[in-house]
Amino acid sequence: MRELTETKQQCPYCGEIIDLLIDDSEPEQNYIEDCSVCCQPIVVDVSVDIEGDLLVCLYSENE
Ligand SMILES: [Zn+2]
Numbered sequence: 001m002r003e004l005t006e007t008k009q010q011c012p013y014c015g016e017i018i019d020l021l022i023d024d025s026e027p028e029q030n031y032i033e034d035c036s037v038c039c040q041p042i043v044v045d046v047s048v049d050i051e052g053d054l055l056v057c058l059y060s061e062n063e
Pocket residue numbers: 011012013014015016035036037038039040
């Protein structure tokens with residue numbers, strides 16, 4: 001079963017808080033998602049920590 005976890009993260013470009021839906025059936029993910037506010041491509045890096053919690057980091061594409 002697919003589970004989507006909603007998380008609030010800050011856009012690295014415009015600083016707005018945006019909602020992301022993470023598919024946590026994949027423990028390690030790295031993908032591009034356009035910001036819903038400023039439409040710039042955000043690199044979304046998802047990992048799972050030792051306690052099984054999702055860790056989500058956002059980067060700007062040119063970092
Ligand atoms: Zn933005």
